[in-house]
Amino acid sequence: MEKIMTTTTEKHKWEFAPRFRRSAFGWRSQAAITRVKEAVSEIKKLAKKDPVLAAEGAVLFLEKVSPALENVDSSSGAIGSVVYRAIADLVPIITKANVETSRRAKWLERLYEAHAADRIPYIESLGDYWGELCVTPDLAALWAERLIGVIEQIWSGNKERYGFFHGTYMCLSSLLRAGHCDRLLALLEKAPYVGWSDRQWGVKALVAQGKKAEALRYAEMSHGLNNNPESIALACEEILLSSGMADEAYQRYAIAANQGTTYLSTFRAICKKYPHKASTDILNDLVISTPGQEGKWFAAAKDAGLYELAIKLARRSPVDHRTLNRAALDFIETQPQFAIEVGLSSLAWILAGRVYEVTAGEVMTAFDLIKRAALVAGSDEQTLLRVRMLLDAYPQERFVHGVLESLV
Numbered sequence: 001m002e003k004i005m006t007t008t009t010e011k012h013k014w015e016f017a018p019r020f021r022r023s024a025f026g027w028r029s030q031a032a033i034t035r036v037k038e039a040v041s042e043i044k045k046l047a048k049k050d051p052v053l054a055a056e057g058a059v060l061f062l063e064k065v066s067p068a069l070e071n072v073d074s075s076s077g078a079i080g081s082v083v084y085r086a087i088a089d090l091v092p093i094i095t096k097a098n099v100e101t102s103r104r105a106k107w108l109e110r111l112y113e114a115h116a117a118d119r120i121p122y123i124e125s126l127g128d129y130w131g132e133l134c135v136t137p138d139l140a141a142l143w144a145e146r147l148i149g150v151i152e153q154i155w156s157g158n159k160e161r162y163g164f165f166h167g168t169y170m171c172l173s174s175l176l177r178a179g180h181c182d183r184l185l186a187l188l189e190k191a192p193y194v195g196w197s198d199r200q201w202g203v204k205a206l207v208a209q210g211k212k213a214e215a216l217r218y219a220e221m222s223h224g225l226n227n228n229p230e231s232i233a234l235a236c237e238e239i240l241l242s243s244g245m246a247d248e249a250y251q252r253y254a255i256a257a258n259q260g261t262t263y264l265s266t267f268r269a270i271c272k273k274y275p276h277k278a279s280t281d282i283l284n285d286l287v288i289s290t291p292g293q294e295g296k297w298f299a300a301a302k303d304a305g306l307y308e309l310a311i312k313l314a315r316r317s318p319v320d321h322r323t324l325n326r327a328a329l330d331f332i333e334t335q336p337q338f339a340i341e342v343g344l345s346s347l348a349w350i351l352a353g354r355v356y357e358v359t360a361g362e363v364m365t366a367f368d369l370i371k372r373a374a375l376v377a378g379s380d381e382q383t384l385l386r387v388r389m390l391l392d393a394y395p396q397e398r399f400v401h402g403v404l405e406s407l408v
Helices: 030-047 051-068 078-096 101-116 124-134 137-155 168-178 181-188 196-208 212-220 229-242 246-257 263-273 279-289 294-303 307-316 321-330 336-351 360-377 380-392 398-404
Strands: none
Touching: 030 051, 030 078, 051 078, 051 101, 078 124, 101 124, 101 137, 124 137, 124 168, 137 168, 137 181, 168 181, 168 196, 181 196, 196 212, 196 229, 212 229, 229 246, 246 263, 246 279, 263 279, 263 294, 279 294, 279 307, 294 307, 294 321, 307 336, 321 336, 321 360, 336 360, 336 380, 336 398, 360 380, 360 398, 380 398
């Protein structure tokens, strides 16, 4: 039998603890962000030596963090994102600690009280992990039983008076961990509105029961108030991928499920998830999905080494001249012809008036990069002629003509 660790934590002095007193931080978020990161690092470092003590520290941090941040300006979302990541990092530390059920139950009580008092809220996402924090199905079942009555009462009332209960996702997560999937699904049927934040738990319950086809239909039917199409598509994609249906997953959900913060990150995410698909095919599908914005995929094509396609995309719709200038600079020596074409595209979009905040220096940079690449490629005269022809095509554009008239 595995030995239960019973490390004493009462005398340990956490460096982060005094820094997270109530209203410890002013309205600026940077100091608070730094302190949150430091606290997480302190806890994670100790977890390697003393997992139980680290778990105790994680619980303490989650108790203290929201009151400490109550005056911080959270409008940018930066501090909220840092706390969200902190919770994701600390939950595994708490769940992996090998302690008696009674001690874990006390941790959960402390976290529940902190969650209930979370006014901003900062630790709202802790509810999504509640089943994991319970660790055992038995403890999860106790929490589900404790919370389900409140939810049933709220959801059975007048929709116009629909209230909020902070323990809703705690209950749903606990039902799933306890294996009470049918009861979870029945509870969701009582929800006054169709919302993905609730129904995602139904999808997880059906998957846990091995009913993947039903889970897929359930997810597809979850579009409603405050839904999240990307999250729904991601859930559906995961179901199909786990069923060995990669081609169908790609065809139906890949683009919707993998929207990154940039076009390049979207392309990379899909390539990573579907290694059997040619990068050219993926990129062409992405280009088709955004008609009129073909140039947005220039960086993705360049990154994949698809230089001919990158040039075609740079010609079809506007690409920021700074992006094109950087690309030309990077490839002068290794792909001079590509650098020439990219530099010419930069000048072309500037001349067409399709880019913003252009400086004389940036025009000069584009021209200089074209000349340098042409020298490497051995096509000086031909390239200079193309620049002249490009300028002649936009006789009304006096700014660029004025910058380059003595050079061409």
